Amino acid sequence: MKVRIDPELCQGQGRCFSIAPSIFDFDDLGNGVVIGDGTLDDDTMKLAQLAQSNCPEHAIFIEE
Amino acid sequence: MTDKPLVKDFATEWDHADPQWVADPYPIWEDLRQRCPVAHTDRYGGGWFPATHAGVSAIAKDTKNFTSRTVIIGNGRPTELDLPAPIGVAPPITSDPPFHAIARKLILPAFAPGPINALEPMIRALCAKLIDGLEGDVVNAGMAYAKYIPPSVIRTMLGFPEDDIERFIEFIDIVLEGIDHPLEQRIEEFAPVEEYFVAQMEDHLANPRDDLTSYLLNVEIEGQKLQPEHVFGTMVLVLIAGIDTTWSAIGSSLWHLASHPDDLARLVNEPDLMPVAIEEFLRYYAPVTMARLVKHDMEYLGCSMKEDDWILLGFPAANRDPAMFKDADQFIIDREENRHVAFGLGIHRCAGSNLARLELRVAIEEFIKRFPRFELADPDAVTWASGQIRGPRNLPIRILQQ
Numbered sequence: 125m126k127v128r129i130d131p132e133l134c135q136g137q138g139r140c141f142s143i144a145p146s147i148f149d150f151d152d153l154g155n156g157v158v159i160g161d162g163t164l165d166d167d168t169m170k171l172a173q174l175a176q177s178n179c180p181e182h183a184i185f186i187e188e
Numbered sequence: 189m190t191d192k193p194l195v196k197d198f199a200t201e202w203d204h205a206d207p208q209w210v211a212d213p214y215p216i217w218e219d220l221r222q223r224c225p226v227a228h229t230d231r232y233g234g235g236w237f238p239a240t241h242a243g244v245s246a247i248a249k250d251t252k253n254f255t256s257r258t259v260i261i262g263n264g265r266p267t268e269l270d271l272p273a274p275i276g277v278a279p280p281i282t283s284d285p286p287f288h289a290i291a292r293k294l295i296l297p298a299f300a301p302g303p304i305n306a307l308e309p310m311i312r313a314l315c316a317k318l319i320d321g322l323e324g325d326v327v328n329a330g331m332a333y334a335k336y337i338p339p340s341v342i343r344t345m346l347g348f349p350e351d352d353i354e355r356f357i358e359f360i361d362i363v364l365e366g367i368d369h370p371l372e373q374r375i376e377e378f379a380p381v382e383e384y385f386v387a388q389m390e391d392h393l394a395n396p397r398d399d400l401t402s403y404l405l406n407v408e409i410e411g412q413k414l415q416p417e418h419v420f421g422t423m424v425l426v427l428i429a430g431i432d433t434t435w436s437a438i439g440s441s442l443w444h445l446a447s448h449p450d451d452l453a454r455l456v457n458e459p460d461l462m463p464v465a466i467e468e469f470l471r472y473y474a475p476v477t478m479a480r481l482v483k484h485d486m487e488y489l490g491c492s493m494k495e496d497d498w499i500l501l502g503f504p505a506a507n508r509d510p511a512m513f514k515d516a517d518q519f520i521i522d523r524e525e526n527r528h529v530a531f532g533l534g535i536h537r538c539a540g541s542n543l544a545r546l547e548l549r550v551a552i553e554e555f556i557k558r559f560p561r562f563e564l565a566d567p568d569a570v571t572w573a574s575g576q577i578r579g580p581r582n583l584p585i586r587i588l589q590q
């Protein structure tokens with residue numbers, strides 16, 4: 125499973141990189157970006173899901 | 189406070205300046221959500237108030253049918269003077285696409301997490317110094333603490349002289365009070381502010397340094413530096429958007445802790461809880477409500493909206509919608525899932541949210557570090573700001589022995 129941020133939807137609310145700094149980072153404008161290719165293991169999956177459930181813009185996707 | 193008759197039914201004549209709404213709006217919104225999710229009023233020349241998360245979210249994200257050309261509700265329908273399209277008075281908050289994106293991109297780098305996180309030691313020192321100045325068993329956590337933090341931070345960011353802080357705060361009062369005055373009056377009132385800011389800009393042009401003023405004077409749109417009016421406009425926006433909003437959030441959070449000893453004790457004993465608690469403070473006591481104007485006559489969310497009708501975007505009401513939040517009416521200090529919209533939604537999402545969160549967290553951390561136990565000295569003496577920004581103003585707090 126992989127996590128991705130839709131840049132069209134992300135407004136830089138910054139919840140993802142505060143909750144899961146090992147998975148998400150921010151760019152120069154403060155928008156969220158995924159570190160690396162976004163592949164999740166059992167541990168990071170939980171964190172990614174927590175970040176997803178806190179993103180007000182519904183901009184985080186976890187998919188095959 | 190108001191010479192208008194008291195509101196009898198908020199579904200048909202809502203008024204955000206009505207004493208009942210100012211004192212405690214939450215039961216009103218809950219009632220509206222159950223009866224008629226979009227309330228109407230003939231006051232202010234006519235307008236609508238969606239009380240649900242779905243309604244607020246739909247309108248906030250819909251820049252085709254709604255405009256941000258004015259975001260503060262005036263006394264009647266807006267006149268052409270109020271609406272200098274397409275840039276607006278204070279870009280980007282009053283701009284619509286496509287100009288909005290340009291104005292927003294300009295300021296975002298200055299408020300991104302990198303530069304903002306670097307301010308933490310400065311903000312911490314500032315809060316500690318303000319706390320040193322609080323005297324006696326009863327302190328005014330609103331007027332003597334929360335109120336001073338955002339202006340002092342912004343003054344430092346702008347690189348204006350430290351000794352000018354009292355003057356700077358006077359200017360902020362002028363700007364915040366004049367926000368909905370007629371244009372001519374506003375120009376007159378703002379004159380001393382503009383004079384001071386222009387002098388600061390000239391000084392920065394002569395002696396550039398590493399601060400927000402120099403950043404704004406040097407940043408380029410399509411190879412062009414900004415006109416001084418644009419730089420002044422952006423500075424005024426930062427004052428309007430960044431001061432009483434953050435002050436209100438700090439005040440509401442301290443008010444909550446002063447009246448909920450269990451939550452205070454948990455935060456004191458579990459400092460790691462702070463980031464999660466901050467989001468719940470923001471959800472539960474969201475201070476900011478913004479306006480839109482309807483662009484053209486249409487049927488929307490089951491209402492017959494007319495061109496230039498007001499929309500009051502109740503982000504604080506959306507945050508209490510049980511359809512979106514489990515136990516929405518409960519303050520849960522360790523709430524794990526919290527998609528609150530205190531900073532808005534869509535393209536106008538608060539550009540200063542990283543700074544706001546940092547100020548709020550550090551202000552609370554420093555206060556409870558120095559005063560691990562406190563309570564409201566006189567609950568009836570607490571006053572709340574009216575209008576589109578909600579938070580305590582007078583906030584007497586009694587410091588208790590450990």
Ligand code: HEM
Nearest residue numbers: 280281429430433434437476478531532536538539540544
């Ligand atoms: C707790 C404190 C704050 C809250 C709750 C808050 C809330 C908001 C909200 C709800 C909006 C959206 C407006 C709309 O949709 O029309 C907004 C926009 C904005 N805020 Fe904040 N704000 C806070 C602090 C700050 C600070 C500290 C700054 C900067 C110093 C700031 C700068 C801005 C700017 C520039 C915009 C306009 C963004 C745009 O239109 O693209 N805010 N804020």
Ligand code: SF4
Nearest residue numbers: 134137138140156179
């Ligand atoms: S939480 Fe959502 S909106 Fe915020 S930065 Fe992350 S992806 Fe973007």
